[in-house]
Amino acid sequence: MCLFSADKRVSDSNNKYLEVRADMSIRWSESFIPTLKEQPKGVDNISHSLSLRAGLVKPLISGVYSYLPLGWKVLLNIITIIREEMNSIGAQEVALPSLSPRDLWERTGRWAGWGDEIFKFNDRKDRELCLAPTHEEIITDIASKELHSYKDLPQIWYQIKTKYRDEPRPRGGVLRVREFMMKDSYSMDVDEEGVKRSYALHRDAYIRIFTRCGLDCKIVEAPSGVMGGGLSEEFMVPSEGGEDRIIVCKKCGYQSNREIASYKRKKSDNASNGSNLLTKIYTPVEGSVDKISEFLKVPPSKLMKSLLFFNNSEPIFVLIRGDHEVSIEKLGIKGLRIAEPHEIKSITGAEAGYVSPIGLAIRTIADYSLQGEKGLVTGANENEYHFKDVDIDRDLKVNEWKDIEIPNTGDICPNCESPLSLEQTIEVGHIFQLGTRYSIPMVAFFLDSKGDQKPIIMGSYGIGIERVMATIIETHYDSNGILWPSEVAPYKVVIIPLNIGNPKIKEAAEEIWENLKEKTEVILDDRDETAGVKFKDAQLIGIPWQIVIGERSISENSVEIKSRDGKISTSVLKANAVSEILKELKVQN
RNA sequence: CGGGGAGUAGCGCAGCUGGUAGCGCACAUGGUUUGGGACCAUGGGGUCACGGGUUCAAAUCCCGUCUCCCCGACCA
Numbered sequence: 199m200c201l202f203s204a205d206k207r208v209s210d211s212n213n214k215y216l217e218v219r220a221d222m223s224i225r226w227s228e229s230f231i232p233t234l235k236e237q238p239k240g241v242d243n244i245s246h247s248l249s250l251r252a253g254l255v256k257p258l259i260s261g262v263y264s265y266l267p268l269g270w271k272v273l274l275n276i277i278t279i280i281r282e283e284m285n286s287i288g289a290q291e292v293a294l295p296s297l298s299p300r301d302l303w304e305r306t307g308r309w310a311g312w313g314d315e316i317f318k319f320n321d322r323k324d325r326e327l328c329l330a331p332t333h334e335e336i337i338t339d340i341a342s343k344e345l346h347s348y349k350d351l352p353q354i355w356y357q358i359k360t361k362y363r364d365e366p367r368p369r370g371g372v373l374r375v376r377e378f379m380m381k382d383s384y385s386m387d388v389d390e391e392g393v394k395r396s397y398a399l400h401r402d403a404y405i406r407i408f409t410r411c412g413l414d415c416k417i418v419e420a421p422s423g424v425m426g427g428g429l430s431e432e433f434m435v436p437s438e439g440g441e442d443r444i445i446v447c448k449k450c451g452y453q454s455n456r457e458i459a460s461y462k463r464k465k466s467d468n469a470s471n472g473s474n475l476l477t478k479i480y481t482p483v484e485g486s487v488d489k490i491s492e493f494l495k496v497p498p499s500k501l502m503k504s505l506l507f508f509n510n511s512e513p514i515f516v517l518i519r520g521d522h523e524v525s526i527e528k529l530g531i532k533g534l535r536i537a538e539p540h541e542i543k544s545i546t547g548a549e550a551g552y553v554s555p556i557g558l559a560i561r562t563i564a565d566y567s568l569q570g571e572k573g574l575v576t577g578a579n580e581n582e583y584h585f586k587d588v589d590i591d592r593d594l595k596v597n598e599w600k601d602i603e604i605p606n607t608g609d610i611c612p613n614c615e616s617p618l619s620l621e622q623t624i625e626v627g628h629i630f631q632l633g634t635r636y637s638i639p640m641v642a643f644f645l646d647s648k649g650d651q652k653p654i655i656m657g658s659y660g661i662g663i664e665r666v667m668a669t670i671i672e673t674h675y676d677s678n679g680i681l682w683p684s685e686v687a688p689y690k691v692v693i694i695p696l697n698i699g700n701p702k703i704k705e706a707a708e709e710i711w712e713n714l715k716e717k718t719e720v721i722l723d724d725r726d727e728t729a730g731v732k733f734k735d736a737q738l739i740g741i742p743w744q745i746v747i748g749e750r751s752i753s754e755n756s757v758e759i760k761s762r763d764g765k766i767s768t769s770v771l772k773a774n775a776v777s778e779i780l781k782e783l784k785v786q787n
Numbered sequence: 788c789g790g791g792g793a794g795u796a797g798c799g800c801a802g803c804u805g806g807u808a809g810c811g812c813a814c815a816u817g818g819u820u821u822g823g824g825a826c827c828a829u830g831g832g833g834u835c836a837c838g839g840g841u842u843c844a845a846a847u848c849c850c851g852u853c854u855c856c857c858c859g860a861c862c863a
Contacts, residue, residue: 232797234798234799235798235799235812235813235824236798236799236812237799238798238799239793239798239799239800239856240792240793240855240856240857241856241857242856242857257855259854259855260854260855260856366788366860367858367859367860369856369857484863485863486862486863487862487863503862503863504863505861505862505863506863507861518862522862523862524861524862526861535861536861536862536863537861539863542863549863550863551863552863553863577863604862696821696822696823697820697821697822698821699820699821700821726821727821727824728820728821728822728823728824728825729821729822729823729824730821730822730823730824730825731823731824731825732822732823732824733822733823733824734823734824735824746822748821748822749821749822750822751822
């Protein structure tokens with residue numbers, strides 16, 4: 199038969215396996231789009247629910263999904279956008295392996311740094327391997343072996359590759375998973391100025407990528423965490439399905455990752471705190487801020503939270519106001535860890551909740567919010583006892599004052615002094631200036647024009663592909679289903695003959711289909727289903743445009759053109775349907 | 788890792804005071820329908836998560852294990 203012939207197709211649809219398809223259009227009756235009428239159980243997240251109901255994905259195990267035809271088409275559309283924009287800044291696509299040896303990760307200290315989040319196993323020769331959670335080490339290894347001269351730089355390499363991370367808790371469907379695709383790119387420059395240029399190129403490309411995907415991003419300064427290095431920004435999309443929170447000032451536009459956001463401290467309003475002496479009081483309740491505050495009728499802001507940390511073997515007390523949380527990022531001490539319960543007990547004599555540096559000679563770091571405070575309550579280093587009327591200048595020695603608190607809603611903007619608010623967001627992209635974080639330990643050096651040996655200055659830049667898809671759903675849906683932005687939609691148009699049993703309707707649908715399928719991606723709903731089923735499915739899978747052919751309209755030789763968002767619904771002559779829909783598609787792009 | 792919930796047909800669920808495994812949707816066949824998840828008839832489909840125990844008898848009671856979902860996780 200013509201299985202390998204260049205003929206485009208055999209038109210008899212009974213021979214569908216013999217057709218050689220040159221376009222991406224399809225008949226619904228031949229497609230695999232397993233839609234779900236009912237809400238899947240145990241799913242409360244919008245994008246999770248809709249990606250299952252629209253037949254985009256299928257779960258295999260916790261945090262691992264198969265992508266079905268429709269979902270894969272969307273992901274490919276997102277990938278195409280990313281490729282175009284990455285190529286446009288001169289980035290070159292590569293494909294790096296997922297398998298990598300332990301020693302590569304040991305050189306940068308990230309074998310331990312990633313901890314249990316890295317999938318590790320041994321090969322048949324008992325060599326220790328892992329599935330790469332990211333690719334800085336592998337890229338830097340190549341750079342160290344191949345880039346020797348300033349003439350070889352700069353370079354930008356990128357790939358779209360599956361990453362493996364054994365997340366402690368996968369959640370939200372495809373929002374946080376253990377196996378996922380990432381567009382990751384890496385820049386290699388000769389100096390700071392170079393990395394800034396590469397970073398700016400990426401920043402602009404990311405703005406274009408997310409705009410084309412229909413996402414409205416906020417770019418916030420971010421902590422660099424396990425990646426290490428210097429300046430870094432996150433691309434955050436406001437959404438209730440998100441698990442990250444950012445601080446924003448609605449007045450002046452200040453915005454930041456919550457962990458490193460700053461805010462203006464104000465004195466606590468406590469007029470009556472005089473010069474009362476430090477007093478020990480009996481507090482027979484659980485030592486949490488809420489419980490102590492309730493028991494003593496003291497607002498949480500007058501409680502001094504004392505947290506014991508260890509920097510290697512040195513204990514450090516960290517003091518913050520009771521109504522705030524400490525930011526490990528802001529503390530900025532490498533290798534800092536919270537003390538174990540037995541360490542707290544042996545150093546202070548009491549359990550967590552009843553401790554403080556008062557009377558102990560331990561290095562103490564306090565947040566600016568506590569400066570000059572009197573009348574505070576804190577632990578007395580004895581179980582079920584607290585001190586009240588603590589005067590921080592009188593009763594203890596603070597070695598260092600620092601900005602170490604995480605702001606809350608209502609705290610004051612550091613720029614314009616308006617109230618700040620928290621916004622729930624999804625992180626879809628993250629860009630880093632890495633500096634020499636990887637090039638020095640991995641000996642990626644080059645010779646500059648004077649013959650001096652210098653480390654390559656690097657940057658790395660990521661986008662979560664599936665997360666972009668899920669975020670688009672989170673921000674583009676209604677009660678009937680998904681509303682895909684045109685460029686990522688799996689099909690641009692769905693043709694809906696309402697009654698396939700009516701020959702006139704069927705013929706009209708086939709005619710439009712034949713004329714349209716070479717020009718855009720279109721799906722013909724030729725199933726023998728009732729109108730309700732077809733409308734519901736078309737809306738659920740979110741195709742931006744519908745051409746509806748029913749008895750009413752066909753008797754007047756016309757068809758309806760409807761947009762998924764309900765904004766456009768017009769009747770056009772059947773003969774003009776193709777040109778009209780193409781006109782609408784062009785307007786939208 | 789801590790807390791909560793759940794595993795019975797492809798999906799959603801009932802059955803749980805022990806006594807032959809059920810409903811709706813989906814699926815197959817025939818017929819009637821056809822502008823918003825149709826109707827009638829007939830039919831196929833199960834290791835009741837897994838392992839042990841109690842019992843004449845276990846989806847059901849007891850013990851253990853696994854898996855999935857949700858919330859929380861250096862915040863004292």
